Amino acid sequence: MSNDSNMKPCALLFGEAGPIFAATPSLGLCTKVEVRVGTATPPCANPYFGFTLTFPRDPGQVTSEKEGRGVCYAYDPSSDKPVPSDFTITVKFPRASISCSHLPVPAVIQNRFPKVEDWQGFTYLIVRLDDSSHPTIEGYRKEYFNSPDPKLQGWVNYHGKINGVSFLEVLHQRAFSFIVELPIASYRESMGDQNLPGLFTYGYPCQPADVQEMKALVDKKRGRAFPPCYAFDNDNAHITAINQSVIQDTLWVHREAELIAEERLLAYFVTPIRVISEGHAVHLVVPVSKAWRDLHDLAWLRLTADNPLIKVKIHDISTPRHTGPALWTGKIIGSNNSAPELRTHPIQDHELIVRVRAASIPRILIRHYPNRRTADKALAQGTQN
Incomplete structure (x- = not known):
């Protein structure tokens, strides 16, 4: 489920040998925009071959906050948390609709990277789009705030130009040229879209009916x-x-x-000795264990969130001419209920009190327990009703 990324440091040129608009610091250029190219398999998304452009925001986004722009965050899969983020645009090349050239870096381009000494570890990559194919660009036209750098902000947001080229012209190229920090042999083995895994699927129908x-x-x-x-x-x-x-x-x-x-839980009634008539409400104490509540706690919170009416099956009843369970309606009430008949029946937080209403059939004669100790003793002995 992790983001399996094989994005490599590189520089992005306009045209095959034009201006350099983005580069990673390892190439020794002082560009404001960083770029990486390669393959990625993000969680819950299709694998892709493409590149990312990362634009810095103002330091600590302090100015953006003061200007009322707020602080921008992005979800970080590795920590599963939102973190302050730079501005990123992702360009995904169309799958099976590109051709790639992997060449030694031409001398005319090498001269523009004076701090690079060994060019054996670099590849000149050109990615050409097939006719009528287009890349997928994610993040373009999202507002980019960086007022301390109006030139870069204007280039991204307002079609400004740097070295005579607009940002839109860079993205509209039909061939993208990169200087990649990776030997040619390694690049041929690990880059491009030919080795990408299959398209992502959740494995479920989008609108199941069965x-x-x-x-x-x-x-x-x-x-x-x-x-x-x-x-x-x-x-x-x-x-x-x-x-x-x-x-x-x-x-x-x-x-x-x-x-x-399906569980049969021990319980006892808190009421005077008498036959309960139809519609009469009494308290039913269900002394479940803390382990039972912990086991069902997550679902229990959902099931009882709106305090719904529940059906209570009363098994093993001692009533002539009736062998099945009685089915009563009730509601769970708080363990700190102050009803007079419950004062001698201390209830722990994990235990349940249900206020149930008697049904017409069967009529049940239920036992009276004056206090909790007497009730617990009867439950331990298996006394019915």
């Missing part, structure tokens, strides 16, 4: 969770992520609810 098929898919795919994603390559990936986040979250809670519903 519930059983969806359950089977979820059961089959027991891998790690997908990391957060804030951009998508296409509408299907976007719709799939939105739908599956709801479907799988709901399915998980539903299955937890089914497991809880």
Whole structure:
């Protein structure tokens, strides 16, 4: 799920030998814009061959903050946190619609890098777009704030020119020329789009309609969770992520609810001795263990968030002519409830109190426990009702 990147330091030229607009510091030039070229397999996105341009913001983004522009952050997959970020534009070359030339760096270009001494470790790369193909450019036309450097800000935002060339003209080239810090032999083996893995897929239909098929898919795919994603390559990936986040979250809670519903938990009523008539409400104490609450806690918080009405099955009832469980309706109430009949029944935070309303059939004669100690003793002995 990590961002498997093979982006190499380089310099970007305009044309095959024109002005140098971006370079990494290792090439010894003092350009304001850094560039890297290569392949990348970002999480939850298609692998690509392309390059990134990174524009610095004002130091610490202090000026941007004072001007009311705020501070820009970007999601960092390695730390799973937003971090202050520079301005980045990513250019992805169209897959299987390019041709690449890997050549020694011409002498006329070498002369423009006076600090580079050994050119054996460099490649002159030209990436040509096929007819009618176009790169995918991510980040272009997002507002770039850097008022301490108005020339660079104007070049990015307002079609200004540097060395007689606008930023849009750089991006509109049909052939991109790079000086790459990588030997030619290594570049031929590791760069280009010929060795890219297949296109990314979540492995789920974007809008599933069959519930059983969806359950089977979820059961089959027991891998790690997908990391957060804030951009998508296409509408299907976007719709799939939105739908599956709801479907799988709901399915998980539903299955937890089914497991809880199948459990038979010990409980006792807090009420005077009498036959409970239809519609009468009484308190039911369910002394679940802390381990039980911890096991179901994540789902439990979801299931009880709106304090819904619940169905309570009362098993093993001692009522003539009725063998099945009684089914009553109730609501979970707080463990600190101040009802008078609960004062002698101290309840721990992980235990449950349910206020249930008796159904018409069957009519149940229930036992009275004057205090918690008596009730716990009866539960330990398996006393019914």
